[in-house]
Amino acid sequence: MDDFEKYLRSNIPSVESFHPIFNDALSKMLLAGGKRFRPRLLLSVVDAYNPLLLKNAYSVALGVEFLHTYSLIHDDLPAMDNADLRRGEETLHKKYDEVTAILSGDALNTEAFYIISKAPLRSDVKIELIKELSFYGGIGGMVIGQAIDCYFENKILNFEELKFLHIHKTAKLIAVSLKMGAIIVGLDKKLQNNLFKFGEQLGLLFQIQDDIIDVTEDEKEAGKTTGNDENKNSFVNLLGLDKALQTRDEMVKKLEIEANKFDSKLSNLFVQIIEKYFKN
Numbered sequence: 001m002d003d004f005e006k007y008l009r010s011n012i013p014s015v016e017s018f019h020p021i022f023n024d025a026l027s028k029m030l031l032a033g034g035k036r037f038r039p040r041l042l043l044s045v046v047d048a049y050n051p052l053l054l055k056n057a058y059s060v061a062l063g064v065e066f067l068h069t070y071s072l073i074h075d076d077l078p079a080m081d082n083a084d085l086r087r088g089e090e091t092l093h094k095k096y097d098e099v100t101a102i103l104s105g106d107a108l109n110t111e112a113f114y115i116i117s118k119a120p121l122r123s124d125v126k127i128e129l130i131k132e133l134s135f136y137g138g139i140g141g142m143v144i145g146q147a148i149d150c151y152f153e154n155k156i157l158n159f160e161e162l163k164f165l166h167i168h169k170t171a172k173l174i175a176v177s178l179k180m181g182a183i184i185v186g187l188d189k190k191l192q193n194n195l196f197k198f199g200e201q202l203g204l205l206f207q208i209q210d211d212i213i214d215v216t217e218d219e220k221e222a223g224k225t226t227g228n229d230e231n232k233n234s235f236v237n238l239l240g241l242d243k244a245l246q247t248r249d250e251m252v253k254k255l256e257i258e259a260n261k262f263d264s265k266l267s268n269l270f271v272q273i274i275e276k277y278f279k280n
Helices: 003-009 022-031 037-049 055-075 098-117 123-136 142-151 159-185 189-216 235-239 241-259 264-278
Strands: none
Touching: 003 022, 003 037, 003 055, 022 055, 022 098, 037 055, 037 159, 037 189, 037 264, 055 098, 055 123, 055 142, 055 159, 098 123, 123 159, 142 159, 159 189, 159 235, 189 235, 189 241, 189 264, 235 241, 241 264
């Protein structure tokens, strides 16, 4: 277990009350694990440029993980994907009840910004971090993406519309994780924006990979409900599995080229990420 994972597990939120199950529900999906892909992107940028700030950035990375976990809890709800399994565990509405799942997600959403507000960083930096995460984790990204995904279920989108959906629902939170790392270490605005654009493409690749997993792995391998995208606008449903695999491989090559346009600190980082998550 690495230092960030230890930090996360020692900073699980809880509330003093006589509610018999709420704290258990609040902690369950965090303790279930996961790739921690988004917070690790943030921390990797910080570590590449200013390792002395790494521990100060842990609470910001934790805020990103809280927000992401809230989105998974809500994504699994009966009104959305109605999934039974997440991170190898029963989803919260299945283990407890739908109200508990909704409120646990709500709590993690708001707690994300509370913990960032307490980070040992300058106030102007924290304001910028909160601004970015609240926009791209909200109506500027994930929320509008989820709204489109649900509204157009059973209705076929074209390729550009499909990209718009998943860039917003999935990719922008990945992109802003990179940008937030850049904000913490004070990288210039141009590099911040270039990192964000790279992150959007990385996030789109992440989604294509996820759509492929939905039809090629069973629930035990994936750690979540699979075969659940039959009526969804997924890349596999639109392109077919072979074309989706081809698109993924083409995107991997494109991102490797884009990665090498950054300085060596970032290019080495991105090549390692691509190798770890998309080639193995």
